[in-house]
Amino acid sequence: MKNLNICIDIDGTITDAYYWLNITNKHFNKNITEQQVTKYYIHEVMGIDAKEYEKFYEQNKIEIHSEQKLREDAQMVIKRLSLIHNIYFVTAREESLTMFTHSYLKKNDIPYDDLFVLGSHYKVDKARELKCNVFIEDNYDNAIQLSTAGYKVLLIDTNYNQKPLNENIVRVYNWKEIYSIINELLLQSEAM
Numbered sequence: 435m436k437n438l439n440i441c442i443d444i445d446g447t448i449t450d451a452y453y454w455l456n457i458t459n460k461h462f463n464k465n466i467t468e469q470q471v472t473k474y475y476i477h478e479v480m481g482i483d484a485k486e487y488e489k490f491y492e493q494n495k496i497e498i499h500s501e502q503k504l505r506e507d508a509q510m511v512i513k514r515l516s517l518i519h520n521i522y523f524v525t526a527r528e529e530s531l532t533m534f535t536h537s538y539l540k541k542n543d544i545p546y547d548d549l550f551v552l553g554s555h556y557k558v559d560k561a562r563e564l565k566c567n568v569f570i571e572d573n574y575d576n577a578i579q580l581s582t583a584g585y586k587v588l589l590i591d592t593n594y595n596q597k598p599l600n601e602n603i604v605r606v607y608n609w610k611e612i613y614s615i616i617n618e619l620l621l622q623s624e625a626m
Contacts, residue, residue, distance in 0.1 A: 436519050436520045439519070441524045441564060443576070445525065451592040466480065476491075502538070504544075511613045512544050521546040522550065524557050557569070568588060570588045581602035586602055587603045
């Protein structure tokens with residue numbers, strides 16, 4: 435039997451947080467740097483209308499997501515965690531990207547028990563359904579929703595999630611730190 439149910443976001447969490455920057459800068463003729471990405475929503479960062487960004491994204495989503503590089507140590511840590519824990523990817527990506535996302539994870543040799551492509555940033559119901567013990571996320575609003583609902587959240591540090599945290603959220607800086615914290619959580623759960 436596996437120990438913890440670990441829910442993991444994909445974009446910006448297992449992948450580089452600024453994966454979309456080059457292609458988006460090029461398309462909108464901007465020169466935004468990673469340091470200037472202080473908001474989560476890309477149209478706000480770019481200073482363009484949401485509809486304009488949505489049209490660009492719809493036409494370029496496969497290329498945008500295909501070029502995503504994994505964060506350092508993400509694959510290695512997830513492989514180790516998958517040996518004794520359930521790994522569930524829970525992403526806000528639109529449902530049309532389900533097969534593409536399965537392929538991306540397989541291509542990058544990332545093990546998982548299941549993938550949920552929600553088409554929405556609201557993840558609390560899925561966390562509840564999966565009996566989530568810890569949720570790894572990069573979106574500040576998602577982290578607040580999940581933590582307020584009682585879930586432990588590991589918020590991977592980015593320029594766009596620098597607001598104050600509550601007691602259920604721990605800011606983490608890399609995947610090795612995530613591995614260490616999950617091991618501590620496992621020890622705590624075994625001691626109960």
